[in-house]
Each structure stands twice: as structure tokens, then as C-alpha cells.
Amino acid sequence: MIRYSPEFKQSLVEMHNQGRSYTELAAEYGPSADSIRNWVKLYTVHEVDGEKWTQADVNALQKENAKLREELEILKRAAVLLSKYN
Numbered sequence: 001m002i003r004y005s006p007e008f009k010q011s012l013v014e015m016h017n018q019g020r021s022y023t024e025l026a027a028e029y030g031p032s033a034d035s036i037r038n039w040v041k042l043y044t045v046h047e048v049d050g051e052k053w054t055q056a057d058v059n060a061l062q063k064e065n066a067k068l069r070e071e072l073e074i075l076k077r078a079a080v081l082l083s084k085y086n
Contacts, residue, residue, distance in 0.1 A: 022036045
């Protein structure tokens with residue numbers, strides 16, 4: 001499976017956002033139209049409350065949030081155990 005750099009993906013997203021079709025980009029640059037469609041969903045910038053976010057940003061934040069929640073649960077359990085011994 002061919003791996004494409006984030007810069008390459010973003011350049012195709014920009015070209016699509018300027019009016020080029022998925023099929024046209026796929027024929028010219030190689031990745032499938034479905035891959036390009038997925039990249040457009042992932043890299044298109046959305047503005048929320050004056051801040052710009054991509055789906056990749058949201059995915060990264062969700063992953064970080066899950067990790068932090070897990071760490072919080074571990075710390076809560078550790079606090080309960082430590083309080084039993086003090």
C-alpha cells in the first residue's frame with residue numbers, strides 16, 4: 001500500500017476545494033477517488049467560534065481526551081488505595 005505525505009494529501013484537498021473533481025485528481029495523481037474523498041473530510045478546515053479545526057484536529061483531541069480520562073481514573077483508584085493506608 002502506498003503511503004502519501006500529509007502535504008501531498010493537503011494539496012489534493014486544496015485542489016478539490018478549488019473545483020477539481022475526485023475522479024480528475026485520482027486520474028492525474030494516482031490515489032483512488034475514495035481516498036481523496038476521505039482526505040477532504042479529514043483535512044477540510046471548519047471554523048467554530050472563531051477557531052479553525054480540521055477533522056484530524058478533532059480526532060487528535062478525542063484521542064487525547066480518552067487518554068486523559070483513563071489517567072484520571074487510574075489516579076482516582078490510586079488515591080482511594082492510598083487513603084486506606086493512611
